[in-house]
Amino acid sequence: MTTTVRTRVAIIGAGPAGLMLSHLLAQAGIESVVIDQRTRDEIESTIRAGILEQGTVELLDTIGPASRARTVGHRHDGIELRFDGEGHRIDFAESVGRAVWLYPQHEVLKDLIAARLAAGQDLRFGVTADGVEDGDHPRVHARDADGVPVEIEADFVVGSDGSRSVARAAVAGSRNGSFREYPFAWFGILCEAPPSSEELIYSNSPDGFALVSQRSATVQRMYFQCDPDTDTAAFSEAQLWDELQKRVPGTTLREGPIFQRDVLRFRSFVANELRRGRVALVGDAAHTVPPTGAKGMNLAIADVRLLAAALRAFLLESDERLLDAYPDTASRRIWKAQHFSWWMTNMLHVTPDATDFDRRRQLGELRSVVESEHGRAYLAEAYCGWPLDA
């Protein structure tokens, strides 16, 4: 027996992109159905992004008190770049008068899910999309956790189903996209320890990159550059602390039991098409970035802001102009973020085949950023995020 559902907008994926889109559509009185293949528990407990641009926090404010980004999250007015034995602060407030917030992605998702369920909106966990059919009434072919087929017929379908998107085939077909691979990955740990530093430290050392980050008064998130094929079990706890410590000279890291470890491979990718007919892509389904610039989740939210406005005009006023413009408008920010993420990654990591020339040039590049008011301002502007309406 097939379950058939009819809605105005079918949204595949309850990540930050899908959930924020459903919220913005609901504000405009547009009904949607959101499906996700994972359980609520899995979604709310997967550790991923942690840095919110100012514009993302302002958009989260629109869900009201359900958003705890400002109350539980921490505002950061700067970061440190460390290289050649010295730390250099990039002061966001001084350079661009903006800030970022440290608030984990799974907490953002808890807030968005709570707000959506409190408003009685349709959100289905454990429902997997197998494909999307375009047309005047596009359809999502899916199945629930028991394997029962679910057909969702809508006026518009949005693929917010992450980097392994099934919706992408309906939009981009076999014309996949542009991408770049990197010869390194991040080894990430979560540990029970108080912060080693008040602000994030992005450290370039002869042994490779490390990021010292914070989560709460008792839990810390840290990363160091590793080979993409590294096994998470390859290091003992003592070896992990040694790897981290030698890449952050000048700071004594506060150690504690490590309770999660993962290897995060990264690549840059942009799909060749972001919309075809009545199907569009947002977030990681449309593009991925290496995590060094902290852009992934924020870029997903920026796409959604544009697409929500386009869908409002299309579905409520039959005005298709913003929808037609969506791929070009979104691409402008996507490629700026791609550049920033690529630039931060290359400036801070040490490639396995780096020569003496490469290493000295890299230090020259870092110095030209931190010693220039304009260099610091570019980094601060991109890191805190370009205004969402631009």
Ligand SMILES: Cc1cc2nc3c(=O)[nH]c(=O)nc-3n(C[C@H](O)[C@H](O)[C@H](O)COP(=O)(O)OP(=O)(O)OC[C@H]3O[C@@H](n4cnc5c(N)ncnc54)[C@H](O)[C@@H]3O)c2cc1C
């Ligand atoms: C370790 C790590 C650290 C990161 N750090 C940062 C950071 O500091 N700052 C930052 O901005 N970004 C960061 N990112 C990137 C950020 O997490 C992603 O860019 C963000 O999650 C993208 O949101 P999204 O909604 O587009 O996709 P996702 O969050 O991937 O959500 C997609 C959803 O779709 C569901 N789905 C997939 N396929 C189907 C299907 N066929 N049917 C139904 N449901 C489906 C998935 O279960 C998932 O819930 C990080 C990522 C990782 C992995």
